[in-house]
Amino acid sequence: MIKKILTYVIGSLVAAALFYVLYALCFSNAAERALRQENIYLEEHYGKLLSRSALVDSVLNGLEARDAKIYNNILNTDPPSVDALLGQEDDSRLDQFYAAGELQLIDEGAAALDGLLTTSAQIDREIRAIYARMTDESFKKNNCPCIIPLRNFTLAATGATKGKKMNPFFKSITDHGGIDLMAPYGSEVLATADGRVVEVLRQDRGLGNMVIIDHGNGLRTVYAHLSDIYVAINQNVKQGKVIGKVGNSGASFTASLHYEVRKGGRAMDPVNYFFASLSPSAYSDMLIIANTTGQSLD
Numbered sequence: 001m002i003k004k005i006l007t008y009v010i011g012s013l014v015a016a017a018l019f020y021v022l023y024a025l026c027f028s029n030a031a032e033r034a035l036r037q038e039n040i041y042l043e044e045h046y047g048k049l050l051s052r053s054a055l056v057d058s059v060l061n062g063l064e065a066r067d068a069k070i071y072n073n074i075l076n077t078d079p080p081s082v083d084a085l086l087g088q089e090d091d092s093r094l095d096q097f098y099a100a101g102e103l104q105l106i107d108e109g110a111a112a113l114d115g116l117l118t119t120s121a122q123i124d125r126e127i128r129a130i131y132a133r134m135t136d137e138s139f140k141k142n143n144c145p146c147i148i149p150l151r152n153f154t155l156a157a158t159g160a161t162k163g164k165k166m167n168p169f170f171k172s173i174t175d176h177g178g179i180d181l182m183a184p185y186g187s188e189v190l191a192t193a194d195g196r197v198v199e200v201l202r203q204d205r206g207l208g209n210m211v212i213i214d215h216g217n218g219l220r221t222v223y224a225h226l227s228d229i230y231v232a233i234n235q236n237v238k239q240g241k242v243i244g245k246v247g248n249s250g251a252s253f254t255a256s257l258h259y260e261v262r263k264g265g266r267a268m269d270p271v272n273y274f275f276a277s278l279s280p281s282a283y284s285d286m287l288i289i290a291n292t293t294g295q296s297l298d
Contacts, residue, residue: 142239143215145192146276149223149259150183150246155282157182159256159297161290162269168253168295177267178222178260179290180297185255187246189223191237192259192273200233207258207298208250211243222260225252225298253297 150157159180167174191213198220199212207224211231214220227247231237248255261268271290275283 142194148277158289160293165296176296179270181257183246188242189244191241197235218264220262224258
């Protein structure tokens with residue numbers, strides 16, 4: 001009886017071992033083959049991603065060098081830094097990356113790098129066009145309205161810039177065409193570039209007493225809510241010339257300068273032109289303040 005039991009147990013163990021060997025040969029090898037093929041795919045595409053990433057880095061470094069060349073050699077200033085605008089890293093996006101499978105990451109990474117290459121190629125063309133224009137003999141850098149139109153300006157005096165802002169009188173959202181620069185009543189207002197005065201208005205409504213200067217190439221600047229005006233129509237002015245004084249004329253909540261930059265008749269964000277007056281860090285701070293201030297002064 002015991003012998004039969006032992007024979008049965010040993011036979012069962014041998015059968016189990018044979019079954020395990022067969023299972024490993026038939027099924028595990030199939031899984032291993034699939035994993036091996038996936039690894040080959042990942043290794044191949046990982047190398048391609050590294051190659052594309054290196055290409056993107058090279059292109060971006062070239063773009064930064066050309067950008068710095070424009071600022072340093074032509075505009076005599078350092079290029080602005082926008083690091084302060086980037087904010088903190090989004091940990092939730094990192095979690096999504098970690099949760100994604102390798103194949104998904106490979107595909108998404110390849111698509112992202114292709115997009116970067118396309119975008120960088122477009123930016124490269126634009127920077128080359130800008131450099132060609134600014135190195136042309138007909139270009140005069142003093143015709144670029146790239147200084148702040150007030151002396152001794154501090155970031156604390158930055159108001160709302162172009163965009164949808166709350167009107168202080170009607171308490172409703174309206175289009176704000178320029179930037180509010182706060183200054184004491186009677187502060188001198190400077191022309192931000194060489195140009196010709198094309199309009200002088202003295203009025204009690206709207207933007208109040210106002211001067212408009214044409215700088216050529218479709219660029220015009222507007223200086224509003226002035227208390228005094230020191231220029232006349234068709235007068236040529238130089239960058240930095242005093243053209244008037246800060247006031248509270250027209251519909252203005254307090255003494256301030258409403259300043260606009262118009263390109264081809266379209267209102268631009270004036271802060272984008274102030275790089276020549278500010279350090280890179282101050283320029284980034286001013287961008288944040290001006291664009292996050294929700295209420296205008298006029």
